[in-house]
Amino acid sequence: AQSVTQPDARVTVSEGASLQLRCKYSYSATPYLFWYVQYPRQGLQMLLKYYSGDPVVQGVNGFEAEFSKSDSSFHLRKASVHWSDSAVYFCAVSASGSWQLIFGSGTQLTVMP
Amino acid sequence: EAAVTQSPRNKVAVTGGKVTLSCNQTNNHNNMYWYRQDTGHGLRLIHYSYGAGSTEKGDIPDGYKASRPSQENFSLILELATPSQTSVYFCASGDAGTEVFFGKGTRLTVV
DSSP states (O other): OOEEEOOOSEEEEETTOOEEEOOEEEOSSOOEEEEEEEOTTOOEEEEEEEOSSSSEEEOGGGOEEEEETTTTEEEEEESSOOGGGOEEEEEEEEOTTOOOOEEOOOEEEEEEO | OOOEEEEOSEEEEOTTOOEEEEEEESSOOSEEEEEEEETTTEEEEEEEESSTTOOEEOSSOTTOEEEOOSSSBOEEEESSOOGGGOEEEEEEEEOTTSOOEEOOOEEEEEO
């Protein structure tokens, strides 16, 4: 069965610091992978997605993620965070051709000024 | 811009009562979804639909029904609400090859 693990429930970083949010997935084939962000009392918005090809994908607002098949990971990175990046970040996986998303439990990111 | 609208945004219901959560999308997507979000669980799929007239069970369908009377509308129905159904519910729409769009959520409290 597909599953997604985000091992860090909460991450706190200082403004201007670099960021990595971890995501590990379990799936027998190569899945479609996503990162979503949720701002307070809002729905989820997609940051980026990976289907195939270059393992490093670029998203909105300077975010990028790297797919690793050997490590079954899809970690999210940003070179320099801003206070407005404070939000909950979800990693998600789906089978190719399906839009049934399986979500991780989320990581609450707090950016300190 | 793609839009998914949920109503109501907040709801307080009594135990044993019937609750209907509504969702409307203007994206012309075939697929629509209902998720619930609870701390520590992320989003879990309750029901989904591939088009008007179809509903399918997701991962946690017990205690919920769904209705898709048209392409645009997808409702989640709690026939006999229980306190364990207190949660935030999200509706979403999307098709293969397109982004999945989420509504802003409905906060349901069952007392």
